[in-house]
Amino acid sequence: MLDVGPFSSENFDPKKWINSECQTRHPQDSLDKHLVDLEMKLQMMSEEIAASLEEQSAAVLLRVPRATRDVFRLRDDVVSLRSSISGILLKLKKAEGSSAESIAALAKVDTVKQRMEAAYETWQDAAGLTQLSSTVEDVFASGDLPRAAETLANMRHCLSAVGEVAEFANIRKQLEVLEDRLDSMVQPRLTDALSNHKVDVAQDLRGILIRIGRFKSLESQYTKVHLKPIRKLWEDFDFKQRANKSANEKNKMERLSSSAGEFHSVSPTMSFFGWLPSFYDELLLYLEQEWKWCMIAFPEDYITLLPKLLTETMIAIGSSFISHINLAIGDAVPETKALAKGLRDMLSADMQKGIKIQTT
Template identity: 75%
Template sequence: MMLDLGPFSDEKFDAKRWVNSSCQARHPQDSLEKHLVDLEMKLQIASEEIGASLEEQSGGALLRVPRATRDVLRLRDDAVSLRGSVAGILQKLKKAEGSSAECIAALSRVDSVKQRMEAAYKTLQDADGLTQLSSTVESVFNSGDLPRAAETLASMRNCLSAVGEVAEFANVRKQLEVLEDRLEKMVQPRLTDALTYHKVDVVQDLRGILIRIGRFKSMELQYSEVRLKPIKQLWEDFDTKQRTNKLANERSESQRLSSGDEFQLTSSQTSFASWLPSFYDEMLLYLEQEWKWCMVAFPDDYMTLVPKLLVETMRVLGASFVSRVNLATGDAVPETKALAKGVMDLLSGDLPKGINIQTKHLEALIELHNVTGSFARNIQHLFAESELRVLIDTLKAVYSPFESFKQKYGKMERAILSSEIAVVDLRGAVTRGVGAQGIELSETVRRMEESIPQVVVLLEAAVERCIGFTGGSEAGEVVISVGGLNFANIF
């Protein structure tokens, strides 16, 4: 059995604990005395082996000391020699630096002169090339090769940048602007045709031409103009259907009167509120198709190009959209529907007295806003790859038709709350007589206390409408409107 000497190297070695541990680990059949004798013998043998090994290693180390001393002395001599060599090299470098500084300065001046000469040579080349391009550019245009014309104009632009503001080339600069406008006009019809018929290769070539002459903005405008036409047609279909239905109604009414048929059926008008979801669905489908097509045709620009199309669409339809929303709110109430007026007309005082804004007006407005909110969420999902700034601008455009209504929302709520609270009867019901004034006041106070829950319900409904329509952004206006209510007319 080998003796484990590992515990003896531990700093916290306890001899008693080690002995006790060794005794406990003995074989049960071995006597304690015999085990201790064996343990002592093993320790003695291990001690002798360690001592012999230590003596042997010490003797070897003593024999190696003289040789190590000689090596250290040799290394010291080599270090002294190396230090002297390095000092000599440094001295030579200092002398060389002093003598070469003038040469380096001279070379630097020569290099500066060389660079100026090269720049002058290049400028002369550019000027000569600009003159040649200016003389041949007309023939390039007459050939009808648009890519070559774009390359020629780009070269002229580069040459003008190189020669700077030279008076001799002022006329060339003006000529270049005219030629760029001319090339842009030549590209536009072809680009319109390519966009209309979805010719991807042609569109990409024409896009490259416009980018080459710095007219990419023109391509964006052309794309929006072409793609906006189908959306405008969708929007105008509503008016077309309304006119068709109106003519059918008039024809049916005429037939009824002529035939004396009292139960003649007439065509019904399509409401804007019921038509708007279908318009949003068709426009969303159209934009989804455009997104997929532009990913192929404009892989570098589709994430901004299609959102800009929607922004431009809402800008073009903005005034008409607001007008239709206004009329749709008026259709919710028979009185305003008969006059073809909405809440904006009511606020402007454009209607006879006695016709006020009702909760049905606001409910219709909120319903249209909710439909637009669903469309906005779909747009947010579709344009999720676009930058946050582009996405925010697009969503603002989607909600823009309701902005004028939100700005006047406080006035709407004030008009509604005024009419609703005015219905509450708080006057005393007691006939005036001797001592009746006190009784009437008591009755009025009682009625005021009983009407508090009713007024609270009206105010809660106003808050819910505010949150539903404006998201709470106009809550301050509602509070101001409530504070400005005239309660004197209910006493």
């Protein structure tokens, strides 16, 4: 048998192949005999290949009609499937049109349903508003502030639901009066809770004010309560100045009335610049303590309340601060101090008389 592999190569060279086959012959065989055998093998292999091709071609020719029939049947199936799909698409378009009409009708029905529900809820709010208005005085009389806040919040909700209806104008005014009334009832208790650092009470009162939309009242009362001790810290300088002045005048009178040669010391006047750092230290300590308490009592509001307190503090002592600074700067030169005092006295007197003074 011959190896047919070399014959399938694109670079097949007959001469090289024959030479190669001749080199593989047995040394005892003659070249002629080897070539005759090789020729016979080639002829036999060629006949086998031809016979195989003929057989396979016949088989292929037998399968062609069958494949043709399969193709025709597949084409008929495709045509049938296309017709079926067209019919389905047509049905879908018809169903889509009818569904769209049905959906539009359902949407209208749903809109009517929603409007009816809204009307029913509004009617309930109106009925509830009337009932709340008739019983709110009893709630206030009970002294239950959280319940009163809840009642007023429900009234506010009902009023927002019914809108601007003339029949409820009196109830709207009544609600505003009641909210102010509840606010005024909360304020004394809130003042006590803030002054004595009662966390639970302060939180409950905050909830009442928030429920009726009066956070500004909480902010205002918080600032008012804590501004008093801060103003007291600031006014401590003037108090000490008056005390020193009174002591100096008393010592002066005692010195004049005493015998000759006897000496009484006079207390020195406190410097504003010497006192100011101590004020800052006490203020920062107070604010730090209040910050810690406020974080516990009002965890949602401390970031607003403390800056508001500091702002109001600066507004309250602003003019006095400027006056003290100006006066303290004048302390550096006695003549400047005397001139500043004289101008203030003149301006104070003439402003009372309504006379304007132009100064250089």
